[in-house]
Each structure stands twice: as structure tokens, then as C-alpha cells.
Amino acid sequence: MCETCGCGNPDESRIHDPKHDPDHHHDHDHGPEHEHLHNHGHEHEHEHEHDGHKHTHPHEHTPKRVINLNMDILSENNRMAERNRGYFEGKHVLSLNIVSSPGSGKTSILEKTILALTPSRKIFVIEGDQQTTRDADRIEKSGAPAIQINTGSGCHLDAKMIHLALKKMEPDNHSILFIENVGNLVCPALFDLGEQRRVLVISVTEGDDKPLKYPYMFQSADLCIINKTDLLPFVDFNMESAMNYARQLNPDLEFIQMSAKTEEGMTEWYDWLGKQLNSEVAN
Amino acid sequence: MHELSLAMEVIEMTQREAGKNGVSTILEIQVEVGDLSGIEADVFQSALEMVVKDTLLENSLVRIIRSPGKGKCSACNLEFEMKNLFDSCPQCGCLPSQIIGGQEFRVLSLVAE
Numbered sequence: 274m275c276e277t278c279g280c281g282n283p284d285e286s287r288i289h290d291p292k293h294d295p296d297h298h299h300d301h302d303h304g305p306e307h308e309h310l311h312n313h314g315h316e317h318e319h320e321h322e323h324d325g326h327k328h329t330h331p332h333e334h335t336p337k338r339v340i341n342l343n344m345d346i347l348s349e350n351n352r353m354a355e356r357n358r359g360y361f362e363g364k365h366v367l368s369l370n371i372v373s374s375p376g377s378g379k380t381s382i383l384e385k386t387i388l389a390l391t392p393s394r395k396i397f398v399i400e401g402d403q404q405t406t407r408d409a410d411r412i413e414k415s416g417a418p419a420i421q422i423n424t425g426s427g428c429h430l431d432a433k434m435i436h437l438a439l440k441k442m443e444p445d446n447h448s449i450l451f452i453e454n455v456g457n458l459v460c461p462a463l464f465d466l467g468e469q470r471r472v473l474v475i476s477v478t479e480g481d482d483k484p485l486k487y488p489y490m491f492q493s494a495d496l497c498i499i500n501k502t503d504l505l506p507f508v509d510f511n512m513e514s515a516m517n518y519a520r521q522l523n524p525d526l527e528f529i530q531m532s533a534k535t536e537e538g539m540t541e542w543y544d545w546l547g548k549q550l551n552s553e554v555a556n
Numbered sequence: 557m558h559e560l561s562l563a564m565e566v567i568e569m570t571q572r573e574a575g576k577n578g579v580s581t582i583l584e585i586q587v588e589v590g591d592l593s594g595i596e597a598d599v600f601q602s603a604l605e606m607v608v609k610d611t612l613l614e615n616s617l618v619r620i621i622r623s624p625g626k627g628k629c630s631a632c633n634l635e636f637e638m639k640n641l642f643d644s645c646p647q648c649g650c651l652p653s654q655i656i657g658g659q660e661f662r663v664l665s666l667v668a669e
């Protein structure tokens with residue numbers, strides 16, 4: 274088999290190349306280690322019959338060249354995420370990527386948190402939504418500077434968007450930066466933003482089998498807030514089952530049961546934030 | 557549908573690498589998609605076909621190589637095939653399993669002219 278063009282190997286998918294008929298005759302020979310690293314034409318003879326007699330004539334074709342890459346497709350995002358992480362470390366900013374499905378109460382939790390923690394701790398927020406500045410407007414009203422990223426048709430934030438938002442926002446040293454991701458339990462799981470902790474918010478109205486349905490998100494989170502506990506009497510949500518499913522995937526996952534409405538669990542949440550601020554992450 | 561933005565990332569990566577290697581026609585691209593990568597191979601392939609117009613990959617053959625999920629039991633060290641993240645060890649039933657294969661998502665090679 275010709276190593277360069279694959280000609281003659283029945284297992285290979287064929288690439289249609291009008292200049293290269295697979296049934297033609299190769300009368301040149303080369304070893305298995307042969308590689309074409311530069312472009313050049315090579316001549317070989319082409320045999321066919323017409324008018325009852327056989328004849329041969331040479332023709333040229335450009336050899337194919339294999340470029341081996343083995344490159345991770347998320348590598349560009351991951352590289353940018355590491356830059357963001359370095360920025361947070363240098364400025365002692367605690368950055369949290371808040372992920373959830375739509376309507377689980379992320380923005381309400383953030384509003385209450387901002388009211389409770391400022392002005393003793395400066396808080397900044399990056400809001401990700403497909404459309405509108407509604408969430409950023411709500412956050413600004415609570416007293417924290419907010420930048421809205423509209424992803425348009427995009428279903429997640431990526432590290433480059435955060436990089437650009439940070440240049441505009443310039444969060445203070447020793448502040449907390451909440452990055453409220455697009456409400457979606459699938460896509461944001463794969464994109465490292467450079468955050469130090471990933472906080473997953475689910476609510477009891479969503480069903481206790483969420484970890485089974487969206488395992489990648491539960492696998493990658495550090496903390497899971499189970500919100501809207503005030504609605505537990507009205508829904509079939511088994512708290513133990515939900516936590517057990519999630520622990521099967523991620524034994525280190527921490528949980529806080531919360532109602533942003535009644536403020537149940539908020540103290541535990543502030544304590545958790547305090548613990549992160551005092552850890553090596555933000556120091 | 558993160559597959560769409562990943563398809564666009566593949567186009568950018570291909571154009572960058574083609575530029576570095578001085579090639580202008582890509583006949584084929586090989587992409588490895590692991591079964592536990594969180595990326596649906598079929599959706600990714602369709603997404604890539606949607607966004608290749610007017611790029612170097614417009615007429616390229618897209619070849620997807622699937623790599624199977626592989627886990628290792630954290631209790632008994634058995635290595636086994638994993639179809640999803642909740643697969644427990646077939647020998648001792650333990651969870652979670654350490655994932656040792658099937659999370660790949662990379663461009664393996666380009667065939668250029």
C-alpha cells in the first residue's frame with residue numbers, strides 16, 4: 274500500500290480525487306517509513322488500452338501529506354482558563370462559576386448574598402444569558418457591579434468571554450466574583466472558565482433524578498445547592514436519593530439545602546464562602 | 557448544543573495549523589471523540605458539516621474515530637468498559653469508577669494536498 278495516499282488499502286475510506294484513480298497501476302516503490310514532508314509532483318506511468326492496443330504514458334499528481342496533530346479541541350479554552358485563574362490568584366479574587374438549569378434560583382441567591390455581604394466584602398458579578406440585561410439589572414440594584422454577557426445563540430460561557438469581561442470589569446483585590454453561567458445543565462460542564470470553585474444550583478421542583486440525567490455537571494461541581502426547600506411539602510422530591518445519586522459520581526461534592534425565599538440555608542452558604550475565602554484559593 | 561461551538565473551534569484550529577504547515581487544501585480531517593467525553597459524536601459531525609462552508613474544511617472528508625469508555629474500579633482495580641458515568645464495577649459493584657479512557661476529544665490528523 275502507498276503510505277502517503279492510502280491507495281490499495283480496502284479498509285480505508287476513499288477520498289475522491291479525480292487525479293488519482295484507485296484502479297491505476299503504481300510502478301514506483303517506496304518503503305513503509307516514507308513520508309512526503311514537502312510538496313512535489315512525482316511521475317508514474319499509467320497503463321490503459323484503447324483501439325485494441327496497450328500503451329503507457331506518464332502523468333503527474335500532487336502527493337497527499339498527513340499532518341499529525343493530536344490536539345485537544347478544548348485546549349485553547351483551557352489555556353485561556355489558566356490565564357484567568359492566574360489573574361484571580363494574583364488579585365486574591367475568589368471566583369465562582371454558578372451553573373444550573375434555567376429557573377433554579379441562581380439570581381435570587383446572588384441578590385440575597387450581595388445584600389448580606391456588602392459592604393464588608395466587595396462583590397462583582399458576570400452574568401451570562403442568551404438575551405437581555407435583566408439579570409445584570411437585578412444584580413446592580415442589589416448593589417454589586419455587574420457585566421452582562423449575551424451569548425446570542427450560544428449555550429454556555431467560555432474562558433475567552435470571561436477574559437474579555439475581566440478586562441472591562443477589573444474586580445478589586447480580595448473581592449468575590451460570581452460568574453452566573455447560562456442556565457443549562459449540559460454545555461457549561463465542559464468549559465473551564467478559570468474559576469476556583471464550581472457551584473451547582475438545582476431546585477426541588479426539578480426532580481431528584483437530576484444527577485442521573487446530567488452526570489457531567491454533578492461530576493465537575495464542588496458544591497451543590499438544593500434550592501426552593503420551602504416547596505418540599507408540595508413536590509415529590511427525595512432529598513436523600515438526590516444526594517446519593519450525586520455522591521455516587523462525586524464523593525467529594527458538598528451540599529447545602531436552601532430556600533432563597535425563606536433564607537433557610539443562607540447562613541451555611543455564607544459560611545461556605547467564608548471558608549473558601551480563608552482557604553489557599555483566595556489568599 | 558456545545559457541539560456547534562466546538563465545531564467552530566475545530567475550524568479555527570485547522571486553519572491555524574494549515575497556515576503553519578503551508579497547506580491550502582484539506583482532504584480529510586480525523587477527529588477522536590471519546591464515548592465519555594460529554595460530546596455526542598453524531599451531533600458534532602452534523603454541527604461541523606453545518607459550519608464548514610467557505611472554510612478550508614468545506615470539501616473535506618470528516619472521519620470520526622470513537623474511543624470506548626474505560627473505567628477502573630477504585631476498590632478492586634478491575635479495568636472494564638464503561639458505557640456511561642454511572643457504570644459500577646462488574647466485579648464488586650463499587651462506585652464511582654475512575655475513568656481511564658473515553659474522555660478524548662481531539663483532532664488527530666489532517667490529510668492535506
